[in-house]
Amino acid sequence: MKREYSFWSLFKQGLQHNEGWKPAWRSPEPKPSYDFVIVGAGGHGLATAYYLAKAHGARNVAVIEKGYLGGGNTGRNTTIVRSNYLWDEAALLYEHSLKLWEGLTHDLNFNVMFSQRGVFNLGHTLQDMRDIERRVNANNLNGIDALVLDAQEVKRRIPLIDISPNKRYPILGASFQPRGGVARHDAVAWGFARGASKLGVDIVENCEVTGLNIGDGRIKGLETSRGYIGAERVGCVAAGHSSVLARMAGIRMPIESHPLQAFVSESMKPVLDTVVMSNAVHGYLSQSDKGELVIGAGIDHYNSYTQRGSPHVIEHTAAAIIELFPMFSRVRLNRQWGGIVDTTPDACPIIGKTKIKGLYFNCGWGTGGFKATPGSGNVFAYTMANDEPHALNRAFALDRFYTGHLIDEHGAAGVAH
């Protein structure tokens, strides 16, 4: 792997008060037209552009972002990565992504800090444990690593957790995916941006798409806050704003946009070396490399496009975490934020073509798309380059809401919604 900076150049940089850094990606003015335009510079949009250029040789590609790169859900999520979904279609898509995560730092030559520290999904009732057994068996049949653990084994692996039986939701056991873990969210966006930019992709920030120009049943270009941009093919990867973009094309997306909140604590010495999720008490947490507890909630149940949420959800989540880890009741919280997640009726994404030629959507990842970032970009780039679905996203077309071939992953989603 070629190093970007030697030890001495880093040292010299320090002596120059860090004023000599080169930007990691170019910031060009938009061209009058492109072969491919991706709307949304979150992880999924940037990964799509990267794989379009790298795997399909596309050289006239732009990513258009209304704010700053990575400022949507990509930079706001709790970074949990796993592939332990129930149904074959979803499990194979998320496992494709997990395999890409395993080589991503090397592929991008950018440290995305992927840490395979394992993910626990706790079971609190007999029904939870039956569901866990079923999902672990299904995962194993698909070659995905997953184990069922009883409460004693959970306690042995997570010493601070409270497994006493006299609780509102006693812990009866868990599923455990050893290859699951966390990654650094910003680094994923920056790494894909740098990789794409080097391959000639124009990344245009502070440029909002305000309209889609459609004629004769095909996409022709986009109206933006920085002028008109012509385009042969357009991929919308706008998460919580996907239905807004779809409406510009006269398409009604089966998506609801909800706030999803997270917060971090003060920094502490290492106390938790894995990831713990509980759907029943509504909380999930890990400890960052800075020592903060990174904690996430269930969705706020009203619809919204504001990147915030209600205090009672945070209060509920803090109570849930303290129920699992009574010792954390003395930890102070530092910061809280929200993102806007795009939930679908079956808790699965929508990836593919639309009735408008040259217009594609990749959305509906809801509360769980960070883990899919490389895989999603990879299969969506294939779909856009070939104008036909990749085998792994064929089942996730929009028409499943007409045919009824839904893929219900509410159980594996891990976040109540």
Ligand code: FAD
């Ligand atoms: P985004 O990163 O949101 O990017 C979409 C971009 O489109 C945005 O930058 C936006 O500004 C831009 N855009 C929108 N409209 C326009 C327009 N008109 N013109 C131009 N640009 C536009 N997933 C996991 O797998 N694990 C987790 O632990 C996890 N935790 C989460 C915790 C929270 C609090 C939240 C909010 C989400 C969490 N998720 C998690 C979900 C995950 O973050 C998302 O599914 C994923 O990041 C979506 O990525 P994206 O690139 O599609 O969207």
Ligand code: PYC
């Ligand atoms: O999908 O694993 C997940 C997840 C964890 C936290 C939010 N989403």
